[in-house]
Amino acid sequence: MRVLQRYFSVEIIRAVLFVMLALLALFAFFDLMGELQSVNKGGYRLQHALLYVALGLPGYIYEFMPIAVLIGTIYVLAQFASNSEFTIMRAASMSTVMAGSMLAKIGLLFVVLTFVFGEFVAPMTTKLAEKVKLNAIGASLAQEFRTGLWTKDLVRDNGLKGSVVGSRFLNVKEILPNRQLVGVKVYEFDSRFNLSKEVTAEHAEYIGDNVWRLSNVTQTSFPKSLLMQDISTVASIKLASLDVASEITPDILSVLFVDPDRMSAYDLAAYTKHLSDNKQGTERYAIAFWKKVTYPFAILVMMALALPFAYLHARSGGISLKIFSGIMIGMVFYLMNSLFSHVGLLNTWPPLITALVPSMVFLFMAMTALWMVERR
Incomplete structure (x- = not known):
């Protein structure tokens, strides 16, 4: 089991890092294109735009980690299925529970990494990025409000x-x-x-x-x-x-002036308490707080969702088709997670329920898929 655990870990971590680098390169390019219109405003130059984009990458690492884990894990498991490696592992008495346990151990590593980026790295770099941009342009906050x-x-x-x-x-x-x-x-x-x-x-x-x-x-x-x-x-x-x-x-x-999704759970809790003490609405920040707390654990759900792909042989579709399926599932999860934040806010749903519903829906899909492949 130790050999298999090490083999799974090395392959999945390598694949996830590759997918994450691809996603970061893509969105960094989009952000840079958006920042070019601000270049030469005041003292804002291209080097400031590059630094601003680079400081925003930790936020993307936090946001896209579940998607990268899903795509990377599907890719590795699809390769195992295509090369009949997973079939050999099952013949050597590796059960679905054992496979899920190995994936969960790898997933916990990504959970911790996601929590660190979401709670410490991304909030700090986001504030620093805004400070760099404002200092370079020579602008100040609150100018866009007519009454301050x-x-x-x-x-x-x-x-x-x-x-x-x-x-x-x-x-x-x-x-x-x-x-x-x-x-x-x-x-x-x-x-x-x-x-x-x-x-x-x-x-x-x-x-x-x-x-x-x-x-x-x-x-x-x-x-x-x-x-x-x-x-x-x-x-x-x-x-x-x-x-x-x-x-x-x-x-x-x-x-x-900061997107609640880019704030740390500590800052969200402190600001939510401030709003509550002053008899102001807290729903938006309460939802963001519970999303921040529960979002890293969505990685375990993505791992469970990827496991059924190991049971699909080459005749069920090539690796490219499975990767495309993973990309679509990941994007649906990302969009659904954002959608439920707005729907929950409009319908005044409990913040914890609003944050958990997307993960629970995809966990149910993962369990259903595993049950179906086990029956086959």
């Missing part, structure tokens, strides 16, 4: 640990690549949603520990018992700087 960027926060009576005494709405005109905020407006409301304070600042800099330092500040306070005829009680002061404690951090602000 809006987000909501809670006001507590003792920094971040006290009881909630109100809510805060933050409006930012621009977010610079160095994560500095430009054109900041803060509106604070009490527990009855009466406006209690308005703060405007030219700039805001994050100094750590959930504290923002606002510069060139104008602070206007509104008394609780303010009436239209008593407008003179409104107090306005100017400050050189003002520190504001907030649950909003640069990482949370950057979330608003």
Whole structure:
């Protein structure tokens, strides 16, 4: 069994790497063609476009790993069937369960690799890619919104640990690549949603520990018992700087400009909690979180789906036909996975169910196919 396990592992890993390289080359070419229209905007040059595309490849590795594993495994198993190697292995007392067990062990390696890319590598390189592009072009985030960027926060009576005494709405005109905020407006409301304070600042800099330092500040306070005829009680002061404690951090602000599917599960969980605490909709990010958690295990489903191809002999179709079938199955899985995210969001399905349905459907297909080939 050790010899067979090693033989399966070497052949499948080699095939998967070849398929992954082909997919990466294809989509890197498409991305580069799309980036060429941005070349020569500001300081954005061809070398920046190449670096931007290269930094996006880890995200594609995460997304296409199940498809690459499916196609690579089908190719290897189809070769074994074509050369009658799999028939000899079965004659030597290798059962379907044993074959599935060997594939599962190889699949676990790809599960771990996919998790590492999805949780650590891809989120980091995606942020770095956007930073490289913005720095080169000289642009800033939030410029495409007419009124700037809006987000909501809670006001507590003792920094971040006290009881909630109100809510805060933050409006930012621009977010610079160095994560500095430009054109900041803060509106604070009490527990009855009466406006209690308005703060405007030219700039805001994050100094750590959930504290923002606002510069060139104008602070206007509104008394609780303010009436239209008593407008003179409104107090306005100017400050050189003002520190504001907030649950909003640069990482949370950057979330608003990143595709949830490219975020880590940790960031998704943190942002989902932030939205929940502020009584905002969490469905989109909750679905993305559960997809991030369950997606690596789709590789095991793809392995199970590839196993029946080992039982199809040459007369059932050549290797090229089986590989084409694998490509079609992989693309259907990829499209179905994306489709169910939108359908689940529209129909308010439970996020975990929305994330699991595509894998469960394909697992059922794999079990049905194995049952049929076993009967034959």
